[in-house]
Amino acid sequence: MYALAAHSNRTSNGAGHLTAGGTAMSEANPMVIIVDDDVSIRESLQPALELAGWTVKSFESATAFLESEAPEGPSCLLLDVSLPDLSGLDLQARIADRRAEMPIIFMTGYGDVPMTVRAMKAGAAEFLTKPLDEEILFAAVERAIAQSRIAVRERAAMRAIKARYASLSRREREVLRLIVAGRLNKQVGGDLGISEITVKAHRGRVMEKMKAGSFADLVKMSAKLRLEE
Known part of the structure; x- marks a missing residue:
């Protein structure tokens, strides 16, 4: 299975794509994290996203992701619904508080309405089906990074207020x-x-x-x- 469905209107070097969400990366470099046990998905998504200007990390399991250090700056998570150790929906619930500034874009090859509703009610940013259309995926990532950027700024502002109060x-x-x-x-x-x-x-x-x-x-x-x- 190919991770990205080719789109004739996109150039190979990502022209027209505003670097990492429309800025010159004046903040911490936005990061896209991929969690998918299918190596072909990871190996096709990572270089395409990096070419578009994002920093990318990929993990083959929910456990590996949970053991990693959370990014400091804006980020989003491309999360497969079906994982060998912990389902994507269960992982979403696990990190709801710990990584609240990281919007989740779900990926699945067999999504159904109840699953989609559950994910969206729990705060998922998007729910995409495989194979992924590049234009749709990149637009979803840009929106998620923009959302994360606002959340990260608010978190930093809140930390500053708490420090002043202390x-x-x-x-x-x-x-x-x-x-x-x-x-x-x-x-x-x-x-x-x-x-x-x-x-x-x-x-x-x-x-x-x-x-x-x-x-x-x-x-x-x-x-x-x-x-x-």
């Missing part, structure tokens, strides 16, 4: 929680037993440490940290 003193955290809840400086002082001037000083340090350009920014960050709870 730098706050106990009192500064108390002040932050109260002011984003809508309490006035005078009310915060009454709640904490400190002067309004002291509250203002803490508030200024909180804004500085959290790198908030405005009070609205501070509220948004606190919402992400769920401080209102």
